[in-house]
Each structure stands twice: as structure tokens, then as C-alpha cells.
Amino acid sequence: MLISAFGVYLNSKLINPLVFYTSLHAICWPIDGLLIGILLLCSRRNWPWIMAGYMITTGTQLRLLGQPLSQVAGDVGCNVFEMVFAAAMLPGFTNLSDWLRRPGLILRFSVVVLIGAPLIPAVPWSAYTHVHLGEEFWSTVQHWVSGDALGIALFTPLVLVLASRETYLLLRPGQRLKTLVMFGLLLGTSWFIFHQTAYPVAFLIFPILVLMVDRVGFPGAVLAVNLVTIIAAHGTIGGMGPFMFVQGHHEPYRIMTLQAYLTIAMVMSFAITLTARDRDDFQEQLKLALQQMEVLATRDGLTGLGNRRLFDQTLDAEWGRARRQGMSIGLLLLDVDYFKSYNDMYGHLAGDHCLCAIASSFGTHLKRAGDLAARYGGEEFVVLLPGATLEDASVIAESIRKGVEALGLEHKGNATGVVTISVGFSAVVPGTVRPSQRLIAAADEALYAAKQGGRNRGVSASSHVPEACEA
Template sequence: MGLATKIQPRLRSFEARVRIWGRRRPLLQTIAIVLVSGLVYGIAFRLAISTFLRDNLSVCWPIVGLQVAFFLRTPRRFWPQMITGMVIVQVTLEWSQPIDQVVSDTVSDVAELLIAAYCLPPLNGVSRWIKERGLLKRFIVWPALLGPAITGFPVAAAYSRDLDLHVSYWPYWARWFTGDAIGIVLWLPLGVILISRETYALFAWKNLSRTLGLLGTFSLVGWALFNYKPTPIAFLLMPFLLLIAFKLGFSGSAIAVNILSIVSAKGTLHRLGPFGSIQEPYSVTALQAFLAVSMLMCFPVSILQLERDDFERETREAYERMEKLAISDGLTGLANRRRFDDIFDQEWRRAMREGEPVGVMMIDVDSFKLFNDFYGHLAGDQCLRNIADSIRSTVNRAGDLPARFGGEEFVVLMPGTDLFGVLQVAEVLRYRIELLRLEHKRSLHQIVTVSVGCWSAIPKIGTLPASLIEAADQGLYSAKLNGRNRVSTISAEIEEAAVRAS
């Protein structure tokens, strides 16, 4: 059992306990959400600055993307508390900056977060989320383009007024737009998969070696390309990324692209890798475009893969249904005559080789034609289903095969069972059907009953399986002849004939 398989149920149990605790203590729940949201935001803020920012030049700003993922997974009634924690931490971290910059950063981040969160569908699993109608279009238009574009205006206005920064309005707006847009394109999908339970399947024990092997190889190749002297060979990563998308799905490809964003950002900011020869800040712009295309390419590939998997699953299920219909009776769900004949022939030959008995019981619903005429065909069908349920619950030993023989007749194959065993099971079955107390006013017993004929024999060379069926059928005829609602064998008829002859 893999580590992820062990952790997943514990996380679900912990999540359920937290929900119960929160419902009982709403004030403490609010405080906890504010504190946790603020703590997570603060840690992510520091990591983003140390990884993606150098000399006021940012490859991407992942904070908003991660925050949006958590918002999509959280009910909207908790969003105000999460925003409060985020605002408190951001104001605290930027307290030394001019007030207009602090306000513009905070307001723009919150606005950008809400634009993305309101325009994307709620998160209920990666597979369902990625197949939402129009997701890619909504993702590109609102979170990736319009959100950063709109919120960049007040930030650019505040920072361009700072004479110490020596930046003009439109270059700073472009810097904000590209950094936030790439951060959302890369890190929103990563956040989505990290908080989705489906991702655990990649790290289950049976999939762990494949997942680590593919991601590890991709990471090493990416690190080698972006930490070597400038050489324009970034395209070499595309075949690896497509392989990961097909083998590990959207979750694996999103993890791969974000690993690449980390190793490539360091190298590019230090003038290394495929884009290191390009003059700043255009080297960062080229890297951002490369990462954006890489991530957006994973969306249609993953959707095609999911649709292929769905098609294969539906085809397999349809085949299984057809196969089941071919061997089962559509009304009762028991095996049909064709299935019974096939298994009977196999068991007859096996019993002949091993010298074991084969038991059979023939079951007939007493006066069923009268029942059908009086109560109607729908009631007749329901009656047969009730009889089949009783047979199924009574004959439950592995290897036994109950089947519908035709019309109101049923048959049960019982390999390895002598006549005494068959008679015992048959009597239990007859009694259970009698206890159903299904009304049958045209019957002598006023309820639905069955007659059962039984026989068991050890197959001999030269004998046919049909001889066993004929013997059980003669037992059934004996039961009908002697008043119905009884279990009988061919021997009973022989004994009665001998008594009458004497």
C-alpha cells in the first residue's frame, strides 16, 4: 500500500472533524480561517520573492493563482475570512513601503483573486473540473488576461509616481500583467491538483515508480537545459511534457510545468539556459511565453485523454452489459438457458473425470398460467422475479448455478452434491417460497407455490447430460401428480408404482 493511500483516508477523517468543530464554534472557526489563510499567504509570499524575483524583475507571481485554487475548493461563505487573513498579512509585509503602493497592491490582489474565483467553476475533482464546458476559454479570458490587465492599472499608477524606482507607467503595467498572468496560468492549475484527491492516485504504490520516474527525468532534463550556457533548445522539453500529459494526465503535467518554472526561473534570471542570451527583460518575457504555452497545451491534451478514457470505459461497460445480457435472463437476472447448457456440459465432463456426483433440481411455479390469466402479465413477471430472488438467496454456494429454464420453469445445477443434499436445499427453497404468501386465488393453496423435481448422479461413460435433466423432470412430474407444492424424485414415483402393483 502506497503512502498516499494511507494518508488519504486520514485527511478525509481530519477534514470531517474540522467541519464538525467549526459548526459548533463559529467564532473560533472564523478566527482559525483568518489565521490559517494569513499564514499560508505569508509563507507563499516569502517563497515567491526568493524564487521568482530578482532586481525587481519577476518571472511570475504565483500567489494569486494558488489563492484562487483554494477559493474554488472553499464554500463562498468563507471567502471574506480568507480575504481578511490575506489582507492583514500583505499589509504587514509591505508596511515599510509608501501607503499608496500598499493600498494598490492589496486592492489589486484581492480584485484579481475575486475576478478569477467568480469566473471559474467550483472545484469538485480535477477530472470533472477540467471537463467543464468552456473552461479553457474562461480560464484564458478572465483569470489569465482581463484580471491582471485591469488590476495592473492602479498598481502601475502608484509605482510610476515613486521617483526612486525609475519606472514609467506602461513598462510597470506590462511587468505586473505578465508576472501575474503567468503566475495564474502556472500556479492555479497546480493549486487545483494539490487540493484534489484524484492526485493521490499518482503517488499510490503501484503508480509511484512511474510517476517519480517521469517527473524526475523531466526535472533533470529541464535543470540541465536552463542551468547551462545559453543554447536555444527549449523545444527538447516538449516531447517529455507530452509524454507526461498522456501518461500522468493533467495532474502530472501541471506538476511538471511548475517544476520547470522553478528551475528555469533561476537559470534565466542568471542569464543561463535557452533564453539567457536574450537581453533583459525580454529573456524573462520569452520564458513566460514558453511556460504559458507549455501549461495551456496541457489543457486540450488532458481533455482528449480524459475523453479517450471515458470512451474506453463506456465501451468496456457496454461490452460487459452485452456480455451479461447474452448469458443472463433479462426478466429475472438469473443465468439463461444458453449459459446453463454451457456450464452443465463443462461440469458433466469434469464430474466424469473426477467421479463426483452432479445434482439438478427442476422448479416449476404451480398453476402459473392461471395466475397470469387472472392477475395479468405484469403481475406474472413480478411473481417470476420474486421466485428468482428466493432461488438466488437460497442457492448461494459457490459453484451452484440457478437459471431460468423457460417460461415459469427454473433449474439449479449443483456440482458435487448427492441426492440427499439436493433434496435438502430443494425443501428449504420450497418452504421459503411458500412463506412469501404471494396471493394466488386460482390455486388450490390460495398462494403461489412451486413443485421441485430432484436428481443426482455420477456421470458414466456413454451417458448424456440430458439424462440427468430428464430424471429431474420426471421427479417434477411426480411432484405435480401428487398435489403440487412438494419436492419429489423419480424414485418416489417408482416406489408408489411398486406399492400399487403389490
């Protein structure tokens, strides 16, 4: 209630007298936009208290000006309906980024709130003033709707922007100079447009607003349109600016044109902001989709390890790098012992769980950047070890073998009583050609030897590639 009363007092003592009154009527009514913004910031259970503060303050003010009670009740009641209706039609505000992404926001704001909310109460109020005060009906409707629409368009976003942390980031060190330059350009252009009568160049403000949305975002654009309003109102009331060319210089037409111009500027800022955010959201979703596609294309769906495609690509790249730099490259081939009998005994679902458990254990033993574990096919795995010597490969192979055995996965078909693996490993320094498949063949021969030797063991291949393969 106190906030509402203070808003009404500030509006009547500072904002309206400063720029928004002409000799005939108000250019806009800021209080409606201010209180709609406050309603959006507050829980709906507090709305009655906010409106009560407005009704008491405004009603008292109008009575002190000598208005009859029935007129005060009608005026205040119509404004309360307008503000509550407008706030109810807009999504509640938590933060600016989420609020701007709410579905249908631009349609609700530009049509329902800016047109519908002022128009609905304007009709009964204009009928009242026509009957009791002799005012022209359509002229009253026009003044009510245009003034309130502009007040809502300017001040509701302004309240939300000032309540948003995003706004104050415009003054952070890395952004401050850009912000000042953009506002300087806007204010200079606005002053030129509305303080001369030689050129009808009102359109110049729109490309600058588009640029501001791009450079300083929606908060900057909202602040910009409000600053343009001050300059435009000052110039137009003073008989300057492009709207002096409208309808033989008659003030009501100039003011109507100015109101439409400023309202369109704010709605345009809304539309551009939402379009830009939709574009950014689409780009982010596309980026995530591409990342997911890349994962699906290079990862094994069961174990989450790299798949055969990723392994082949990585082997080619690392083999070429090792050859250029004269480094060794190691490789392990691992096979789950008696896995067919495990599937027959425990079922394929248990077999899948077994493979996943083994794959998960690899991370404990592969600590070096660049090491790659992949599923090679069926129950076979491969580990690529860039920069590893045969001795390094031997240590890692034994560590992985012991780690799998330590998992203690029951396997009654294995003499050990638990799941084990056999490992064949090799390491070479590549020669002048690209016989990377020979590295795999050597590890495969070693794996065969490990199986023939009783399984649950690691066997090394020759530490060199035959000259015939290095021609």
C-alpha cells in the same frame, strides 16, 4: 485574513526574491495565484475576509515603500478584482479528482483565468501609470498580463495540489521509487536545458511532462512545472539556457519567451491530465456498459435469475467439466402448479409478482458455489447443480418445494390454498459423449410424473443415462 496576510508576507520575503525578479521586472507574481487557490479552497462567504487581509497587508507594505495613496489604491484594487474574478470563473474545490472533471475547466482556466483575469485590470492600471507615471502603456499591459498569468498558472494549481490527499500518495511505499525516478529525470533534464547555451533544446521538457502525467498524475506534473520554473528562471536570469538565442539576447524578450514557455507547460499538463481522465472515464463507462449488456443478455428481465441462454451456456460448460473430472451433475426442473388459473384469477401483474417471489426464495436453498437458478420459460424454472448426486438433488428439490409453499402466496385455485410447485430432478455422471440434453429430458419426465402424481411434490428420474446416449 491571517492566512491572506501570511501569504503576502511569505511571497514578499521568500518567493519573489528567490527566483522571480530580474533586473528589470518580475518574471511572475506568485501572490495572485496563491490567493486564487486559497479562495477556491474556502467558502465564498469568507472571500471578503481573505481579500481584506490582502488589502491591509499589501497596502501597508506599499505605503511604507513611499507610494502615494492613489497609486496604492489603484494597484491593490486591480489585483483584488483580478483574483476575485479568476476565482469566481473557476469551479469550487472539494477534491482534486472531481475538480479536474468539471465541465469546461481547461477553457475557463487557460482563456478566462490566464488571459482575461489579468488583462481586464491591466488596461486601467496601465492607463493610470501612463498618465501619472509616464510609463509606456502597452509595455505595462504586457508585463502585468504575462507576469500575473504565469503566477496564476503555477501557483493556483500548486495550492490545490498541496491541499489534495492524492498528492501525498506519491510517496506511499509502492509509488515512492517511481516518483523519485521521475522527478530525478525531470530535474536533471531541466538543469541541462537551462544551464548551457550550446543547444536550443527547450522542447525536451515536454515529453517528460507527458510521461509524468501518465506515471505520477496531475499532482506530480504541477510540482514538476514549479520545479522547472525555479531552474529555468535561475538559468535564464544567469544568462544561460535556450532563451539566450531569442532576439539578440535582449532580456525582456528572453523573459517573455520564458513566461510563455512555462505557462504553456502548465496548460499542457492540464490538457493532458483532462484528456487522460476523460479516456479513463470513457473506459470505465464502456466497461460498465459491457457489464450491463452482459447482464441483459444473460438475465431474465422479470425475475433477475439467469435466462435460458445463460443456462444453456453453463450447462454445456459444466457438463464438459463433469465429464473430464468424472463428477456427477444434477438438475431440477420446477413448474408452478395451476399457474394459468392463478393468472386468470388474480391477473397477470399478480402472476409476475408470484414468479418474482418464487425466484427470490431460491437463494435461501442454493448455498453452493456454482449452483445456478434460471427461468426456463413461462412458469418453469431450472436449477443446475454441478457436483450434485441424485441424493443431493433430492434434498435441494424438497427444500425449495417446502420453501415456496411456506411463502403462503394465496391461490384459491389450488387445493392447498397457496401457491405450490412440482419438481422433477435427475443426476448423472456424464459418459464419453455429450448428451447433456438427456439430463434435461430425464428431469422433464420426472416433472411430468410429479404433476401426474398430484403436484406439490418432487419426483426423481433414473440416476443413469442410457448407454445409447453415451456412444
